[in-house]
Amino acid sequence: xxxxxxxxxxxxxxxxxxxxxxxxxxxxxxxxxxxxxxxxxxxxxxxxxxxxxxxxxxxxxxxxxxxxxxxxxxxxxxxxxxxxxxxxxxxxxxxxxxxxxxxxxxxx
Numbered sequence: 001x002x003x004x005x006x007x008x009x010x011x012x013x014x015x016x017x018x019x020x021x022x023x024x025x026x027x028x029x030x031x032x033x034x035x036x037x038x039x040x041x042x043x044x045x046x047x048x049x050x051x052x053x054x055x056x057x058x059x060x061x062x063x064x065x066x067x068x069x070x071x072x073x074x075x076x077x078x079x080x081x082x083x084x085x086x087x088x089x090x091x092x093x094x095x096x097x098x099x100x101x102x103x104x105x106x107x108x
Contacts, residue, residue, distance in 0.1 A: 001029060001030040001031075001032060001077075001078050002020065002023070002024050002029055002030070002031050002032070002075060002076070002077055002099060002102075002103065003032045003034060003067075003075070003076040003077075003078070004016070004017075004020050004031065004032070004033050004034065004073055004074070004075045004076075005034045005035075005036065005060070005064050005067070005069045005072060005073060005074040005075075005076075006033055006034065006035055006046065006072060006073050007035070007036065007037065007072035007073075008035060008037060008039060008042040008043055008045075008046050009037075010072050010073070010091075012073075012091040013046055013072075013073070014046060015091070016073045016091055016095065017033065017046060017047060017048070019095035019096040019099070020033075020075070020095065020096075020099060021051075021054075022096035022099075022100075023095065023096040023097070023098070023099025023100050023103065024053070024099060024103060026100055026103075027100070027103045027104060027107060028053065029053070029103045029107075030053050030054070030055065031053060031054045031055070032054075032055045032057065033047055033050075033054065033055070033056050033057070034057045034060035034063055034064065035056070035057065035058050035059075035060060036059075036060050036061040036063075036064045036069075036072075037058075037059070037061070038058060038059045039058075040058045043056060043058045044056065044058075071089050071090055073088075073089075073090065073091055074087070074088070074089050074090075075087070075088040075089075075095075075099065077099070077102040077103060077106050078106065079106040079107070080106075080107070085102065085105060085106040086102035086105070086106070088102070
């Protein structure tokens with residue numbers, strides 16, 4: 001699974017969602033988009049409606065705190081047993097490729 005902590009007010013948020021979707025698609029991994037803020041309309045507009053295998057969590061500030069997330073975006077990749085296998089902080093243009101690699105390694 002890929003858990004992405006996203007801030008609706010960050011300029012690269014829409015591109016991050018697009019890159020994450022490209023990254024999880026080849027492996028069919030679940031994508032959980034966590035928005036720490038409580039603006040449901042902004043989160044749903046950014047997520048564009050959850051697709052199959054996608055989940056949207058609004059008001060996830062306590063989850064972000066419990067996971068130690070202080071930057072956005074923050075991406076956590078976990079294997080099938082729930083063990084964290086990779087963490088990516090901040091946006092980069094290679095996010096889709098990085099997620100593809102991390103998910104593939106988590107599924108081994």
